[in-house]
Amino acid sequence: MVKAAAALLTVALLALAAGAVAVGARTPNAADLEAELVCPVCETTLDQSNAPIAERMKAYIRARIAAGDSAQEIKDALVAEFGPGVLAKPPEGGFGLLAWALPLGALMVGAVAVGLLVRSWSRRRTSPTSEEPLDPALERRVDEELARFDA
Numbered sequence: 464m465v466k467a468a469a470a471l472l473t474v475a476l477l478a479l480a481a482g483a484v485a486v487g488a489r490t491p492n493a494a495d496l497e498a499e500l501v502c503p504v505c506e507t508t509l510d511q512s513n514a515p516i517a518e519r520m521k522a523y524i525r526a527r528i529a530a531g532d533s534a535q536e537i538k539d540a541l542v543a544e545f546g547p548g549v550l551a552k553p554p555e556g557g558f559g560l561l562a563w564a565l566p567l568g569a570l571m572v573g574a575v576a577v578g579l580l581v582r583s584w585s586r587r588r589t590s591p592t593s594e595e596p597l598d599p600a601l602e603r604r605v606d607e608e609l610a611r612f613d614a
Contacts, residue, residue, distance in 0.1 A: 491534035496524050499552060500538070503545050 497509035502517040509517050509524075520541065527537045541549050597605075 490531070491528055491537065493521070493525050493528055496528075496534055496537060497521060499550070500524075500541060501549055501551050503549060508551055 494510065500509045500520065501507065502509055502512035502514050502520070504514045504516050505512050509520055523541070524537055527540070532540075538550065
């Protein structure tokens with residue numbers, strides 16, 4: 464009974480592993496690739512571009528998918544032909560790292576600058592009490608007016 468359960472568990476694990484490999488090796492989707500690549504003429508993603516070069520790139524992508532190429536192979540071929548500017552997402556290493564780091568750095572510097580400005584503005588406030596005493600005649604007149612409203 465234990466051996467049968469172990470054999471059944473082994474078969475189930477092998478089936479799950481084969482399914483995971485099949486999902487990882489699925490054929491690329493043309494719409495996904497068109498959203499990840501940029502037209503070299505109008506500098507918008509291929510799915511938004513109607514430029515003639517974009518149409519040729521879309522046809523190339525569909526032909527390569529039909530031939531069985533992977534998404535990475537198709538991207539590599541287009542980068543070899545048009546350069547790295549054809550990728551909508553910059554590379555995550557080397558010089559492309561600046562494209563990821565600069566916006567985050569600018570956001571952090573801006574947040575610090577706003578924090579320092581708020582801090583300096585909050586310290587500049589003057590106290591609401593005035594140091595000059597009121598004129599005795601004015602103080603008497605205010606008291607009379609207030610007494611008239613109380614009556």
